[in-house]
Amino acid sequence: MTTLNPYFGEFGGMYVPQILMPALKQLEEALLVHNWILHFRRNFRIY
16 A cells, blocks of 8 residues: 655645545644643743
């Protein structure tokens, strides 16, 4: 069995089936919130 490289094109990119886009957007938003909370907590400890 061969695996395909998920990246394509000169500048990268990745093929994602359209059906998965809502879930990926939701995951992206959750990661952004999580990273913001970590950043806030680290900065809060300084003061």
